[in-house]
Amino acid sequence: MPRDGTATKERILDAAEKLFETNGIAATSVDQIIEASGTSKGSFFHHFATKRALSQALVERYVEADLSMLQKGLDAVADVTDPVERVLGFLRYYEQWAVELVSADSACLYLAVLTEKDLLDDTTSGAVERAIVGWRVEFAALLRAALRARGLGRKVNADDLADHLFATFEGGYLLCRTFRSADPMRGQLRVFRQLVEGLIA
């Protein structure tokens, strides 16, 4: 175990993430985070001056993980030359991921942030915007090549279609949360891939 406090800091962030996703940010108190992380007030405030500072650090960590998930999908299809196959392989990568990683009680931190956006500072909500735009730029580039190859470059807006993957993820999380099941995420990612297939394959 590292003695520099890294483990404690991560434990606090993990506990806060779960509480924020389950109850929202405003409804979660510092005391609840301290209790759930099994740490102390002194230790908490050593790492984070305020709940706002914790929220910023947490959203930053979440966005970094999200963008590295994007990079993994891009890496998975980096060697695929056919533009249509590249799009479908990219989507299949996340379909596979949903089967492996999403659990029944998983939720997305972005939902809490966007629901309470007006209570949060620009740094926190701006990080979510950065993530959405990051996915849009990369996925739209893949889509543009495939749409052009099918003569649909002018008909379908590649940016909107790219953002539709965000809608699919968030809709999947909301359905999982509603029905307390991991199945909807799998179902939503599969149906989105099938829809894209219907359009470009």
Add this chain to the structure above:
Amino acid sequence: MPRDGTATKERILDAAEKLFETNGIAATSVDQIIEASGTSKGSFFHHFATKRALSQALVERYVEADLSMLQKGLDAVADVTDPVERVLGFLRYYEQWAVELVSADSACLYLAVLTEKDLLDDTTSGAVERAIVGWRVEFAALLRAALRARGLGRKVNADDLADHLFATFEGGYLLCRTFRSADPMRGQLRVFRQLVEGLIA
């Protein structure tokens, strides 16, 4: 103006809806709702015994409006006999609606309810489930006929595809909220209709 308190009750519900959608339910106090609705403590508690009672009434009202929006889309295509055209007409109805009705600061009450689900009672979160299942059942019936007509009845899960409209709406709301613009809702509903068109038309 009716003197029976109906107008006051609706004004309280309207103010609460806006506050809940903007800041979340837990973060909104009864005092804030009273101030935003320009009413009094006495008047508030005449209509609602607790914030919980108000939340239940509000979510019920929202679900009723949502299900009547579903009914309008069904009515709009009731006379269309071709199953593929019926599905596309149904989706075009909401595309048109987005152009007319969604504003830059509109949000969905379901996002607040599902984000804070574990803080709420089963009556409140159950109402959202009822709405999602209501849309699923009706839209899936339209989809099943169209998928069968195209020989896709076994390949594509009609329930998941029906739920994808929920994902599209919620994703649209989240994108509108992120970018403070009404355009994403239009874009997401259009792209979903184009995707369905690609699959079944």
